[in-house]
Amino acid sequence: MNLLSVINEKVINAFKACGFENAQTLVRAADRPDLADYQSNGALALAKSLHQNPREVAEKVVEELKKDDFFSEVSVAGPGFINMKIKDEELTKLAAPILTQEKVGYERPDNPKTIILDYCGPNVGKVLHVGHLRSGNIGDAVRRMMTFAGDKTIGDAHLGDWGRPMGLVLTELQHQWPDMPYFKSDYASDKGYKLPFTLKDVVEAYPIASAKAKEDEAYMEQAKKYTRELQEGNKGLRDLWQKFVDLTKGDTQDLMNQLNVHLDLWWGESTVNDRCMKMVEHLQKSGIAELDDGAWIVRQEGDTPPLILVNSAGAAMYAATDLATLEARMEEFHPDVVMYFTDARQGLHFSQVFATAKKTGIVPDEVKLEYQPFGSVNGADNKPYKTRDGGVPTLRFLIDSAVQKARAKMESGEIGRDLTDAEKDEISHIVGVAALKFMDLMNDKVKNYIFDEERMLATEGKTGPYLLYAMVRMKSVLEKLGEPKNNTLIITNPAERKLLLNLYTFPENMQIAYDNRAPHVIADYLYRLCQDFNLFYHDCPIKDADEQTKNSRLNLLKYTLKVALICADMLGLKVPNKM
RNA sequence: GCGCUUGUAGCUCAGCUGGAUAGAGUGUCGCCCUCCGAAGGCGAAGGUCGUGAGUUCGAAUCUCGCCAAGCGCGCCA
Structure with missing residues (x-):
């Protein structure tokens, strides 16, 4: 159960009561929080298919919804939006049944799957650089999201150790x-x-x-x-x-x-060496592969250039290893989905490999192969990020530099004065890495982004340190003021209501993030949650409030921390107890 | 030449499976610590959504053309 499903149910029934049987309710958190908590655009869609006036359809449904005293206000607005405001008591009543659930109301719409995620991709003989940051970070965040959603996930490093x-x-x-x-x-x-x-x-x-x-x-x-x-x-x-x-x-x-990036598997190209040769032989014999200019290729449909399996010198190309790896993965894990987190330049390669894998039956039709490209990390000149001496920055350099700057910030500020040196070391590492990771995850992954170390470490704005600070505050206050005595909630201030409503939208955001394999949706949600918390914190004193209010606010705080930590964990961010 | 990706406020980006007054952050300007962590909060100003057409009651969102940027197109991975 979650708030969206509760409201959706009510709206479905209202549509039915008006004689609209299979209407799409299109309920969601309101675009205009000044006008409503939730809205339904169902009347617009329905009116279109029925060739009726959307406002009239909406009016009927609204009359029906008004009978439900769950809402304090239901109205038609604009061309036919149904706006709903929820009574405070109803909102608070739902807190315990929804927000104490392990997954805070998230329910997956389909059956759990087995998913292999191919990310990180280190190459023997080469240093890890900024590209591996993206691959590892994004791939692992998606893996964490899917794990949370209930899938069986396998993160594979896909080591380049052959050839x-x-x-x-x-x-x-x-x-x-x-x-x-x-x-x-x-x-x-x-x-x-x-x-x-x-x-x-x-x-x-x-x-x-x-x-x-x-x-x-x-x-x-x-x-x-x-x-x-x-x-x-x-x-x-x-x-x-x-x-x-x-x-x-x-x-x-x-x-x-x-980086707090987890890998389950370290299969390398060498792992499939024997299999690769057999597979190539099979494709040659079956006529799928053909000899062209001394190389073994697999022709593709349309204008797509052929895939090169074996070069004219007789060496297997990386398309061959990728195919062999797929074959091995099918046999070993029987996955429903295999996804690849590599930079956006490899689109052609994967479209060839995927098409060939399906055509040859190496990968059954029902298995989904997903290419999840990511953009490049650019410098201020909008060209691929380079160090001052013009070299490609190594991943180690990026981490060390971020951590060092976080530490310097700690030393120069008025914060962290009571921390020991060891604590400062540990915390500046967490903060520096969080800054780096969050900057990498906060934007849509297919886009290039501009690397700005100053900004990513800033404590104001949409940054890792801002989020950590908010969560550290939550922990700290909760620890100082103690656990709530019961889970009764009351709303006495708009900031409480805003925060509570936002907590209820976790499942929707989770689903969008899942469907689009988009960690930035979680990143954005977490950021808004922290903003709402900071406002709540500012406007709603807890310590000196009366018993009932204090208890309620502690509950709200507890729920907020819980959801925030779930999100932080999906992004692979560690949260210290102080900073 | 063919293909992929991107173009939204000065800057960095959300919003893109069609809906209301296009949202954040940053920067600029102003305000708030006798108070649980000010690494915080509040407010103001700032936009022909690259461009032109089309579909639609309604387009930043869908379709097509054009412009700009980046990338990829058989023996590297």
Whole structure:
């Protein structure tokens, strides 16, 4: 049960009582809060299909609704809106049955699904950068939303750990550390061997290697050879490869932990290596793949260019790995939906892969494949964000910088004076990361946004720190003044009413966010909730109020905190107890 | 050339499965701490919704054309 469904039921019955059997009620929170709490646009839609005057239809329904003393006022406005105001007593009466529910009134309209979400996408040999922030952040937020809604979710990092880049890294590492045991013909084990290189060396090795390979043919041949031998299972290369894959994984894990981004699965391209070859062979034999200019391709419908499965050098392309990964996911998890969170430039690739997956039967018809593109992060010049020296900012740099600035803010302000150093460290990390994450999640994901560190860390305006501050206040007041004694609610002030009404709209907002895979809808809702709370806090003193009012306000506060924390959690924001 | 995405207040963005007076934030200007956390609150000013047509009782929203920006188009991922 939630407020929308309660009102909707009443409006449906009113329409029926007027002889309109299957009317769409189109009930929602009012666009004009000055005129109504909820509105129904059903009369407009109905009148259109019946070729009647919408106002007349609305008048009839309003007469019916007026009989219900749930409403304090029901009226027709404009071309045929039905405006409804709810009695304060009814509003407060519903608080306990709705707002104490675990999901505060959210009820999903369909059956739970199994959903695989492909996000983060780290590549071995490359540093995580601002793009991984978006992929991880958005993908994880959507995963959290779906988990809340009751779906079984699987977040997969989809590690880029295979192919030519691995051969290049192996080659360059050998050049720099030729004495490593892995390359010896009699290699058996590296037990007790201490690695001479670090993650830093690995990520530096890749660009060096690909530059060398372009100029030096022998070097390229070596890389190709290692790529092939790695795939064939050469033990030394396999062991060395595992070492630097683990370094990358560890680093990614650390960064994702810092961002509070959760991953369930670390399947890499290597995971599907064997399967990939078999799949390609099958497509070749079945005639779906055809040879063209030495490459194996799958033709697409219309003007869509063909998908390249295997290049003319015989190497599987990433479309092939993606298809093999899909095949593996189907077998292992039988998902209803698979979604990909990658930047907006890969649209063509995924439309080819999806079409091919369906055409070949790798993915059954009933399984939905969703491409969820996101825009780029731009600098003040509206071009992809760069650091001052012109480089691509690494994810670690972005996090460190945000945390450091949050800390500086704490030191310079008058706040947090009573915090210990350890507390300051912990809290500035939470605040800095929240600033970064919220800036990334607050806008529609397909759009580019402009990275502005000053603004994202500001405490005024629509920012992470503003939200955290509001929630910290809620916690703090509740802790100081204690739990309410019973769950009776009364309305004595417009700010209380506004806040309460807003709490009731959580289910609707949740549904919109879910349907559109849109964390920014939750972000926006949470922001409005915090605004309403701040007004309530300002206008409605609790401590010195009479017993009944105090109790009621504590209840309202408790409910607000509960909903706010649910939203914050869906966005992957941690909320400290003080700041 | 074909395709994808975007264009809303000075700036950053909501609203886009058709509905009322297009909303926030920021910036600008003014106001509010003897009071549970002022990292807060209140108010004012600010818009030909890129543009032109069409559909409709009604369009920021749907359709088409045009303009502008970004991106993608077989052997990288």
